[in-house]
Amino acid sequence: MAKATWRIAPQGDSCLMVEFGQKIDRETNLRARALAQYLVDHPLSGVVDVVPAFTSVAVHYRPEAFAEPAGTALPYERLAAHVEQVLQAGVERQAPEPRHVEIPVCYGGEFGPDLEEVARARKLAPDEVVAIHSQSPHIVYMLGFAPGFPYIAGLDERLAMPRRATPRLKIPLGTIAIAGGQSVVYTLETPGGWNLIGRTPLRVFTPETDPPCLLRPGDAVHFVPITLAQYKAQCDAGQDAAAERA
Amino acid sequence: MSVEVIRPGLLTTVQDLGRFGYQRFGVVAGGVMDNWAQRLANAAVGNDEREATLEITMQGPVLRFGEPALVAVCGADLAPRIGSVPFPQGRPVLVRAGAVLEFRAGEQGCRAYLAIRGGFRVPVVMGSRSTYIRAALGGLEGRALKKGDRLPVDAYAPGWYPELDRALDEAKTPFAAPRWSVGFTAVPASARRVRVVAGPQWDLFSQETRELFLGTEFGISVNSDRMGYRLTGAMLKLRRPAEMISEAVTFGTVQVPPDGNPIILMADRQTTGGYPKIAQVAAVDLPRLAQARPLERFAFELVTLAEAQQAYLARERELAKIRESIDFQRRQ
Structure with missing residues (x-):
């Protein structure tokens, strides 16, 4: 070194x-x-x-x-x-041991409108994109851009993509997107030029907790593919939990 | 006890000095745009400088005080009045129960601050009461005030300024105020230079571009807000395209996006950014910028870090003196 x-x-x-x-x-x-x-x-x-x-x-x-x-x-x-x-x-x-955090992701469909384009550009099947993304060792490098917004390194080179030529005006909360060698999770509805591949039912920014976010710098992130039915069930469970807290 | 919002004004938000300690989680620091005027207003009612105030932008609200209240207004002159009587700015003012304070669209400055003794008691979110509208955080439900809102405040307890308590009992006016003032305009209108120190990427710009930056009178675009001021006047080009790695930015960072029109990051700036940073506004001159209106013009003046920090420390000493003098006056 x-x-x-x-x-x-x-x-x-x-x-x-x-x-x-x-x-x-x-x-x-x-x-x-x-x-x-x-x-x-x-x-x-x-x-x-x-x-x-x-x-x-x-x-x-x-x-x-x-x-x-x-x-x-x-x-x-x-x-x-x-x-x-x-x-x-x-x-x-003296780097601390990383925390391990699982993020369930419903890939493709309306949640990941760019999944097929990524697959075509990289000469892969959409399922292969999902497999590669969910099996790569991801790590949070930093939070920035918006509250709780993580920049996650460790994207497999087979999925390396440039940003889109024209940014989208509104990207929904919880969207998982990739560009360059990184993944991100949108924590605020904002415009953005990344390639959208899926969505998580988890709330990634939670102002009522301390710290106010699911991910922290240094966390090891594991993306776990889930079905649309599982996505909906987890969203409902999340709302119930939020209602209980309120 | 609460203050009722009869009309909200153009953009009126609850703000304190900012949400610190959470920028590493991407949470915007926010807080007041003009921390000089805001701290003067807090000082004038004997508040800790961290208490939450109202930031009133360009066009003022109409507020009703259900109970007696000790308030102070500093910063932009938005011609406040109670009924037909002009409301004295830059000093503590004890208003009667039922008083209606009305702000208008002023001529001077952009943001007025209203402090109330004890501060506005909206919930603390991540250590701050500041409103961050974009993420609906803090303040009153994370948004600007609207008609019918009730701002929670503590009941007024007499005794901090006994002369005002007596004066209000005897006066016929809807309020009592001393003759003295801490000065309510943050910056003389003639002051048109904004001091900067060289930014981390100063050397990436050519000598010619740096001279252009310092020699140009920039205008503040109408497309400016609490997050940033977009400037027009000169295109600042890099010697060659810079591959920037995102890193922290701060209040007053002057960044240059690829189109060459500089942007000054203001209170609601993001925590990090990836554009080259040509300069950084000296903290003492941020209030001057906060009071500039869209289309106003100004020029930058390069100073050393030592000059910027000495000016900053001098400003803090000045505030301490003002606090002492307020204490002296109220004990008379």
Whole structure:
């Protein structure tokens, strides 16, 4: 393994960025997640948010919390020195064990209108697309774009697809979509250019729970094919559970 | 006890300083657009700065106070009045039970903040009362106010500002207010420069493009909202197309999508983004932008990180002084 390096830089006066590399891969993402986890587990007063992404971690802070009375060092410099010290101690190598999360998916049909097109483009049968997608080892690299919206790496190369030329205006909640080397689950009804292959009956963003989402960075995700009848049964069960909570 | 919404105004939402601690789950931080005016309003009624206020956009609501209430309005001047009497801004105002406060469409600024002593007591969602309409989170049922809403507030307890309690008993007016003011316009209208520090991708832009960025007077497109301001005035081109890996963005990030028209990310920005970031607005100048109306023009001015952080700290000291002076006044 190459010697671990990082780059600390400001993003304006209230955010510090740590960058671990310029390429999206498991190792780089793992380091970003490990640092973010450490900073969440060892909170600093004045740090308001820690946001891991594919290859970086953002530390959002209130500058006044890092101001020196004498005022020689900038708040940014004091926070950067702390983060540097944490990294020197090697926390970026202490990746936690992943949680395993199963996501039932009803593939194709009205839920996955692009499944057949993906199959044609990749010279596969639709069933093969489902088999490959549901048997690949997926891992959540980051959440972003919308509340609880996961970017899930580990898409088999046989399913590599570009984004659609024209984005759809409205993608329903729970839709599973693929593009590039990744899968996503739509957690908010939004426009999007990914290829829609199925839908889960699970609620992926749940503001009433803490944390407010089913998936977290680092989770190992297993997509499990279900039938339309199973999809409907699980939707009903979900609504009953929600009604009970309310 | 509640405040009744007789007319909602153009876009009136409950906002506090934002929903922090959840951005790593993709949850938008949101919160007030102008945290200077909002904190002044909270300070004027002796609130902790984290209490929830109303953010009133461009055209104001009509609100009825069923019980006495201590309120303050700061930020944009939307010509508030109670009956035929102009409502004094930038100071604590004790209104009588049954008072109807009416805002209009003002000339100055874009967003007014109404603070009430004790804050608006809508439910806390993920540590914040801020309304995020797109995901229907927080605030009053996750949406803008509408006619007939009742905003929960604590009953007014006299004693924080005894002189106002006495004055309201004696006054014939529908409210009592001191003569002093904390100043309610966030920014003088003449100030038209917005300070920025270089963004993470500053070096990806050519010298020529950077000069264009700093030398252009940009206009705020009508297609702008709490999520972002789209700017028109100059097309900023990259030296070569950049393959950007999505990473965190923040309030005031100036990003450049492929069409070259920059976008400033505002309060309801997404947590992460994948466009090159040419600059970052200094936090002290975000209130100035928050008060700019669509089609207003301004130019960017490049400062160092040290200048931006020193200006930020100076602004915090100024607020602390204002709080002290309010405390001094009310104890007289």
